[in-house]
Amino acid sequence: MAEEKAAVGTNFIHAKIEKDLEEGKYGDKVLTRFPPEPNGYLHIGHAKSICLNFTTAIRYNGACNLRYDDTNPVKEDMEYVDSIENDVRWLGFEWKERLWASDYFDEMYECAVTLIRKGLAFVCDLSGEQIRQYRGTLTEPGKESPYRGRSVEENLRLFEEMREGKCADGEKVLRAKIDMASPNINMRDPVIYRIAHAEHHNTGDKWCIYPMYDFAHPIEDAIEGITHSICTLEFEDHRPLYDWVLQAVGKWPTPPQQIEFARLNLTNTVMSKRLLKKMVDEGDVDGWDDPRMPTIAGIRRRGYTPEAVRDFCERIGVAKANSTVDIGLLEACVRDDLKTKVRNRNVVENPIKVIITNYPEGQTEDMEVENNREVPEMGNRTIPFSRELWVDGDDFMEVPAKKYFRLFPGNEVRFKGAYFITCNEVVKNEDGSVKELLCTYDPETKSGTEGANRKVKGTIHWVDTATAVKIRIRNYDYLMVEDENGELVMNPDSLTETIGYAEPLLAEAEGGDRFQFFRKGYYMADSELTTDEEKVFNRIVGLKSSFKVKK
Ligand code: ATP
Ligand code: MG
Numbered sequence: 001m002a003e004e005k006a007a008v009g010t011n012f013i014h015a016k017i018e019k020d021l022e023e024g025k026y027g028d029k030v031l032t033r034f035p036p037e038p039n040g041y042l043h044i045g046h047a048k049s050i051c052l053n054f055t056t057a058i059r060y061n062g063a064c065n066l067r068y069d070d071t072n073p074v075k076e077d078m079e080y081v082d083s084i085e086n087d088v089r090w091l092g093f094e095w096k097e098r099l100w101a102s103d104y105f106d107e108m109y110e111c112a113v114t115l116i117r118k119g120l121a122f123v124c125d126l127s128g129e130q131i132r133q134y135r136g137t138l139t140e141p142g143k144e145s146p147y148r149g150r151s152v153e154e155n156l157r158l159f160e161e162m163r164e165g166k167c168a169d170g171e172k173v174l175r176a177k178i179d180m181a182s183p184n185i186n187m188r189d190p191v192i193y194r195i196a197h198a199e200h201h202n203t204g205d206k207w208c209i210y211p212m213y214d215f216a217h218p219i220e221d222a223i224e225g226i227t228h229s230i231c232t233l234e235f236e237d238h239r240p241l242y243d244w245v246l247q248a249v250g251k252w253p254t255p256p257q258q259i260e261f262a263r264l265n266l267t268n269t270v271m272s273k274r275l276l277k278k279m280v281d282e283g284d285v286d287g288w289d290d291p292r293m294p295t296i297a298g299i300r301r302r303g304y305t306p307e308a309v310r311d312f313c314e315r316i317g318v319a320k321a322n323s324t325v326d327i328g329l330l331e332a333c334v335r336d337d338l339k340t341k342v343r344n345r346n347v348v349e350n351p352i353k354v355i356i357t358n359y360p361e362g363q364t365e366d367m368e369v370e371n372n373r374e375v376p377e378m379g380n381r382t383i384p385f386s387r388e389l390w391v392d393g394d395d396f397m398e399v400p401a402k403k404y405f406r407l408f409p410g411n412e413v414r415f416k417g418a419y420f421i422t423c424n425e426v427v428k429n430e431d432g433s434v435k436e437l438l439c440t441y442d443p444e445t446k447s448g449t450e451g452a453n454r455k456v457k458g459t460i461h462w463v464d465t466a467t468a469v470k471i472r473i474r475n476y477d478y479l480m481v482e483d484e485n486g487e488l489v490m491n492p493d494s495l496t497e498t499i500g501y502a503e504p505l506l507a508e509a510e511g512g513d514r515f516q517f518f519r520k521g522y523y524m525a526d527s528e529l530t531t532d533e534e535k536v537f538n539r540i541v542g543l544k545s546s547f548k549v550k551k
Pocket of ligand 2: 037
């Protein structure tokens with residue numbers, strides 16, 4: 001378990017647990033679980049569930065299990081299992097036990113037999129379509145199945161035959177016998193076991209009947225001794241069935257209880273493993289860990305930190321009503337976390353050459369520049385300054401827009417950590433594009449000296465052309481954007497690559513190193529693409545949007 005306690009401040013789930021602790025419902029025990037189906041990579045929505053389950057447990061000196069919800073007979077994919085464990089640990093949590101729901105198949109089967117013996121379950125021969133027709137609607141009660149009156153003996157025999165493989169898929173099901181007139185449709189004799197002649201990764205061909213989620217989940221929770229089974233709001237109407245199953249089986253004197261919270265929805269974000277898998281399979285993205293993906297693997301590769309994700313989950317809190325959170329909040333959490341953690345580096349894109357005509361040819365000065373203004377302990381680095389520099393394409397306008405204080409002919413700006421520089425002349429190429437800017441520096445304004453206190457409106461960054469390191473920068477925009485109907489569609493411009501010129505220190509960057517590119521944003525050297533020869537950076541997140549000029 002992570003060391004720290006969950007932040008103070010309480011929510012309705014904590015309130016419920018505190019009440020149970022006060023009444024001693026489960027003694028002083030709090031045991032939660034995170035129950036992923038191993039059929040894809042986890043996304044940021046799962047992170048909310050993980051944070052909630054683990055921090056709640058930590059808060060009450062309890063524990064949280066990791067349980068694979070593998071009651072569907074599909075091929076296990078070890079890739080998914082490994083990724084899930086990696087992601088939970090990356091978020092900073094450690095489970096008490098790692099369990100597989102399929103290990104409980106024998107016990108679940110026994111529970112079903114118990115229900116039959118108690119006259120609380122029956123084998124039904126209606127087809128799926130007929131069961132739907134019999135179920136009724138929100139305003140009309142359902143109709144009882146003609147097989148509802150089967151005797152206990154007949155039901156036991158038929159269920160046994162189902163188990164032995166004597167029936168085809170869909171030929172029969174086992175249903176709970178509850179109430180076809182219940183206002184809650186989930187209680188109208190729900191199916192609890194179905195036939196599926198399919199191989200299961202864990203149990204092989206031992207079973208050809210498999211429990212339905214609503215029957216399996218409460219039993220899984222009860223077997224493990226879960227106290228509070230936290231799930232998303234869609235299951236609220238299933239709670240009466242959750243309670244019914246545990247009560248009807250009757251094996252557990254103090255059964256677990258289900259508590260629902262609103263799932264996380266984020267703007268510009270697809271939050272469904274199924275749809276994310278489709279994008280991966282169809283090659284729309286570069287794998288599950290594509291830095292544009294909302295998967296935990298994706299945001300990790302992009303450069304988000306676990307601290308930022310946990311802070312985000314804390315800030316959004318838990319609610320009882322569905323809503324959509326602005327992805328800007330997640331980005332703000334990332335900025336807040338990185339602000340005091342990473343060093344600044346000068347990087348320019350779309351470079352424009354600056355010649356300081358009154359600076360001695362062949363001379364280089366090592367300028368001392370702070371690594372992070374907010375964290376003096378990070379000290380300074382030196383950046384070479386010389387007669388020929390690169391500045392960022394965004395920091396020059398031949399004809400300045402209103403309130404543009406950066407370089408333009410006749411204007412003086414501060415070159416961060418160096419001197420005040422005045423742009424005197426624009427030299428053009430034959431095609432009319434800017435070749436270079438002829439500038440002069442004021443020797444009295446060296447950074448750190450008295451002269452540098454003179455007021456000047458613009459401050460820009462720069463790199464020395466002779467020592468600059470060429471880097472590749474991957475700029476990410478949202479993977480999904482809204483079309484005119486408000487539907488999320490793929491953004492064709494979600495990835496653009498640029499070449500940057502960086503101060504020499506970036507030549508030493510290794511995959512996973514994060515920096516603030518001064519005045520630009522936060523970037524991380526991509527762990528897979530970065531080599532000794534070429535540094536490739538992912539833009540994690542931009543700085544808070546400042547004044548942007550349209551050219
Ligand atoms: P998906 O629809 O993306 O496949 P899922 O709910 O089917 O999600 P599971 O593997 O079954 O995926 O989910 C594991 C746990 O994560 C469940 O307890 C589920 O409630 C929770 N969870 C999934 N998506 C979200 C979300 N967007 N917000 C909060 N919790 C979520
Ligand atoms: Mg699911």
